[in-house]
Amino acid sequence: MLGSWRWNVGFGIAGVGLTVIFSLGNNPMSVILMRSLYAFVAFFVVAFAARFVLGVILQPPAIPMGPSEEEAEDPRGAEMDLRTPDESDDLNQLLKAQLQQGASSSPQPATQPVKEGANEGASSFKPLSPPQLVSTAGKQPEELAKAVRHLTGE
Template structure:
């Protein structure tokens, strides 16, 4: 468990970046007030201090960011290699049931009971019957001209 926490800390490169950040901040705040030798000495101290401080920050972050499932003791089953790595599903063999269903449908197709079942379904089903639009076959040409003039606004 503790080894996993230290693995999550990262690498020493983060410490170097954190140390360089401390050095840059020290140089930026002391460049106008101190001679260059004092500024370089303090920058070196800042690098060392920030480098060491980065271990503490990374350790604290690793402790805080541990997922809740890893906080307690892991069960014995979780320690086994490969457990939970794969999710296998197997569907039951339904070939015989499928064959029986197809045979029963073929037998119903030749009998009259299938015709009765289809007729019951047809009675329940009612197709949508929208209202019919007026046809222009029996209208006079003058009426069509009036309709077109009305629609075009003339």
């Protein structure tokens, strides 16, 4: 538990003080003393519960002193490799292929050379070639108005 019994007594005295302050003008002294005793007991018990809850919440987590036998034998997950492989040659080949594609008149994407040990999925890769954006210069005003109405929901 957090703290000592003195905290409980302090809470109990605070409860007595509040009871006396709120009851002084309306009740006789015998009723005030009886309610103050009840308030002291109630606040004393509530302070025990509060100290217990705070002790559980604020307790530091248990830290193991050393690695267990299972962790010492299994090195998986003990280290993390943050290096990335050097792919500058692949990038250069891809850029050259795109330049050659732009120079030629065929719209077919250039194929990349397959590395040794690469699977079938990598050899069938084709870069995305999105359609060209259309300008509004050659469109009729009625078509443009219809498209705007459609987009705005009118």
